Amino acid sequence: MAQMPPRILIYLLRRDLRLTDNPVFHEIQRVFTSSSSSSSSPRFTHLLPIFVFPANQVEVSGFLSKESAQETEVKSPYPPARSEIGGYWRTGPLRSKFLVESVTDLRKSLEDVGSGLAIRAGMVGDVVRDALDFYEQPGGERDQALSESGESGRPEVEAVWMTAEDTTEERRDERTVRKLMEERGKEFRLFKDEKYFIDDRDLPFKSVKELPDVYTTHRKSLEPLRSRPRPVLPKPRRGDLPPFPSPRHTPSPLYPFVSGDGMSPEDIMKTIMAPLEEEPGLGLKHPPKWPSSSDVISAHPFEGGETVGYERVWHLLATSAMTNYKDTRNGLLGLDFSTKLSGYLSYGSLSSRWIHWEMRAFEDGTDDDLVTFSNCTYLSEINDDSGTQSLASESEEDPVRARYRNRWRNAAGFGEGENRGTGGVRFELLWRDYMSLCARKFGPALYHIEGFQGQSSTAPSVSSTSDPNQSSSQSAQNSPKPWKYLKEPGSTKPDRALEETLDRFRSGRTGIGLIDASQRELYLTGYTSNRARQNVASFLSKHLGIDWRLGAEWYESMLVDYDAASNWGNWQYVAGVGNDPRQGRTFNPVKQGLEYDKGGEYVRSWVEELRLVGLKEEEVKEKAETDEGAAKLQAGDNSGEEKLGSSGKNPPVESEQERLMPLFQAWRLDEREKERLGLKGVEWVENPLVKIPFSVGRRPRDPGAPGRGGWWRGQRGRGGGGGYRGRGRGRPGGPEWRRV
């Protein structure tokens, strides 16, 4: 008997790589289960979830197929996925790894519930067009195979669904897909992604144009935050989703790429990494190397994906790290000083409100009987706009959660309501929401040299025809900033000296310890703390006066947790063109180092050359056990030990800081010490990109240093090696900004 032709629903996944609390899967489940229980024919017989590695953001040339007949390599139809200004890979190796892990984890979870995930490479619009053509074009091998197999009827795409994003490129993809579907008279549905802390429907304004320009105002309008998030949506179980189409009904990959469908996670990883590996050290002259000491570990060794993300949250609750968050969040070293949930949130592997509800179960001490993925009381509260029934189901609690949950009971704060830590995490999750709302409100200004200030509701807006690199004197609250651009206006050639400065900045050889430690950590691990990020952004934009977008591009390439709104929004905030009500704040990385890296461990960990600076005798001995360099030093000339402050007594705080000063500015090492540590003649030690005046106990360390307020301008000529002296100040430049 002839079967009914398959009716396929395509769900295009992007930064919503999760099964739990996913409004699209939830709606698919609702439609599917309600049609299965009714006598009418189902709207969708099959679900085709597709993840596309977007060719403008991820380098996809590793997916190119070889033309077996001629053994010639086929060229990619797309330009390399490099950033607009600096030419960095937009998705560098560590984030590529995190992304592949996130995608393949979702594929596994989908397979576990009887579905699957098609993996493709290309521009999103091209992949969708190609898929629609596959289903629509008659004839060819597919039709022949169909008729031979006895399957009747041509499969049809009923609809394409996807979630909306707030940033310009993603919105462009949405428009492209919408247009394609409209042209073919098919349904296109764009869902609000509910991964945020506070649902759009609960915001105190109708239009995003009314979003306050100051975060605190926004937060106050929503407090108490704990009572705001909506309930989570349950995870679909086996049989809740329509089946994945048969291979015959699954579109072939976009030419000339191969599909990732049959590939193991390892093969997908190799495919994505291959082109990146062709550029060793990401083009840096001195790429950072992993420190030799076995003490140094990554602060973010975590794999991507929803499964690891859940476990991370349960771990934080079970170990009291979430409860202690407020006191530890400014840390620099270690796994648990902050949550490290950003990567999971960025790819939508976790939703903020899911984190909220897990914290709430812990705070309320109601973890065992109330909150499981499916059997949760709060699901009955689901405020479903479509008026449909809640899909709470009766499946078992996740066994991994159950294991952690048994440990929660002994953790600090269990059952004692909201605490400073969980409250602090909610505060930060709302920051994340706020950054996304800013991206929605200000659109392309997210990437604009003048930032949101150029379009702020409190300032006249910039003409849409103006050069995006031009600092318009009428638009910003501040006077125009004298950015140094990589390319002079009208020039296609980059400024060589500035390139050199950027190479040193990216590889952690600026001569400023806190910055160098952070940049090396970033390169080697894909993560760096919020405190370090603030200092790095301030250093590039304020101390060096360089086009802040180059820093944002480098972070985009390197961070495992890159999120367009959070990254570009924070960069402009620190650079003084964003939503910071206290514009013009500059972080002094020497002062910050002394304050937040108290014993200098962070700098010693990542800037190996400085690992023995400022150590006391007994500390050198201790280091010698794990560190070859320290062992040599210990066995060698004793006269050097005097220089290490070897009295053995605890020095007063002030002299302790003096002792650590060269860690944060190595040029302050005296000549004998430089000699002893093998740092004599090392460029970043002798010629830092900038010398930053800072004195302990108000005694000026550098009598020639100018006072506060614009002092860094006076320092420019001194650093050497920077090459940015007097270049392009106040003059527009840089390439066209094509992202907008």
Ligand SMILES: Cc1cc2nc3c(=O)[nH]c(=O)nc-3n(C[C@H](O)[C@H](O)[C@H](O)COP(=O)(O)OP(=O)(O)OC[C@H]3O[C@@H](n4cnc5c(N)ncnc54)[C@H](O)[C@@H]3O)c2cc1C
């Ligand atoms: C220059 C600069 C660039 C940044 N780029 C990114 C980025 O690309 N992606 C990103 O997720 N965050 C970015 N941040 C924000 C912040 O540094 C990271 O979210 C945080 O360090 C991630 O570590 P965590 O998950 O342990 O954070 P926690 O301190 O544990 O905070 C919990 C969560 O709150 C959110 N959050 C915390 N601080 C901020 C903030 N300032 N802005 C937005 N969300 C915040 C994050 O989702 C984070 O996971 C940037 C900050 C700066 C100063």
